Amino acid sequence: MRGEAWTGDDREHNDACHERWLRALNRSTDQPGYRDGWFDEQCGGCRFWVALSGEMGRDWGVCTRSDSAFDGRARFEHDGCELFALRTDGSFG
Template sequence: MGAVLVSGGPWAGDDRGHNDECHARWAASLNRPTAEPGYQDGWYDSQCGGCRFWVALSGELGQDYGACTNSRSPFDGRVRFEHDGCDCFAGREDGSFG
C-alpha cells in the first residue's frame, strides 16, 4: 500500500483526532507504565526515549513515539512510547533523550 498523499505531498501526521486515537491505542500496550505502583526508580534513567536504538517517528506523533530498532529487544520493529522501557536498554553516548 502506498503513502497517503495530502495536497500533493506525504501526509505529515498532523491530524489531532487521529493522533489522539493512536496514543490511546498504543498507551494500552506499555511495558512499564510510569503511573503503576510497581514502577522502579531505576527505570526512569532507562526509558525508550534515551535508548540509542529508539528512532522517533516523524510529525506530531514523533514527539512521544518512536520505533525500537534493537534486535535483542522483544519490541524490535514496534512503535514504543518514549517513556516506556525494556531490559535491553542501551543508553546514548551523549545522554540525549527523545
C-alpha cells in the same frame, strides 16, 4: 486524501493513536512495582529508539534493537525494557 502524502499531523487521528498505543506499555510510572531505576532507562533515552516524524515524534518512536521483544514496534518515549542502552550523547527523544 487520495494522491496526497500523509503528513501525520491530524490531531484527532494522533490522539486516538496515542490512547490506543498506551495500552501496550511495558512499563508505566503509575503501576505497582515500578522501580526508581527504570526512570533513567526510558525508551526516549535508548540508542536504539528512533523518533517518528511529525507531531507523533514528540512522544513516539520505533525500537530498532534486533534482540528486543519490541523491535520494529512503536514505543512511547517514557516506556522501557530490560535491554535499554544509554545514548552516548546523553540526548533524549
